[in-house]
Amino acid sequence: QEWGVRRCLEGHRSLLVAATGSGKSLAFQVPALLLPGITIVVSPLIALMEDQIQGLPPTLTAATLSGRQAASETAVVLRNVQAGRIKLLFVSPERLCSASFRRLRRTPGALPRVSLVAVDEAHCISQWSHNFRPAYRRLGREIDALHPDAVLALTATATTATVRDICATLGIGGGGGAEEALTPDAGVWTGHWRRANLALTAQVCADEA
Known part of the structure; x- marks a missing residue:
């Protein structure tokens, strides 16, 4: 988490790959x-958004913008955002890429300064973007339009190809090209995968047929 927090505070674009339960969320909660x-x-x-919000300390105010909200609920959230009372705003990729959100960011004073955009479960950029949820493929340009000071992608599941796809979409490092080293200096941190509490065993059984 320390690496991710530092990268956000310094205004970089980064990808943090670490095991489930390792506290990745702190890497954007602390900067927020x-x-x-x-x-x-x-x-x-x-x-996932609701779980994250329930686990936040009281000092870190948060809200969601989702399609299942009534118009009155959305209006309350937007007023709180505009007034600076919200530090963490959770949105789906579809909401971020929607025409209504574009109007929001183009309206002077509607959004405070965007210090950080965090993309949780970032492997979805590679695994879901082509057919299931194409909004993931448009995330890069929509995030760029927000002019955030920093961008942090987080995932526990990423092959090398997925890492390069995430970097290319979000403009991390040199874009994740085939010749680019995926190192902390290039904006990619890959944690340790060993889980001492998990084990795989195999047993050969005689064929009684």
Whole structure:
């Protein structure tokens, strides 16, 4: 988490690959608390957004913008965002890429300064973008239009090809080209995968047929 926090505070674009349960979310929660403006978190599922919000400390105010909200609920969230009362705004990729969100970011004063955009479950950029959820393929340009100070992608599941796809979409490092080294200096941190509490075993059984 320290690497991710530092990269965000220094205004970089980064990818953090670490095991489930390793506390990746702290890498954007801590900067959200320390930085001015707002942090926008792109998450694939409403249930994940709600879980994240429930686990936040009271000092870190958060809200969601989702398609299942009534217009009155959305209006309340947007007023709180505009007034600077929200530090973390959770949205789906479809919401971020929607015409209504584009109008929001183009309206002077509607959004505070965007200090950080965090893309949670970033492997979806590679695995879901082609057919299932094409909004993921448009994330890069929509994030660029927000002019964030920093971008942080997070995932626990990423092959080398997926890492390069994420980097290319979000403009991390040199874009994840085939010749680029995927190192912390290039904006990519890959954690340790060993899980001492998990084991795989195999047993050969006689064929009784």
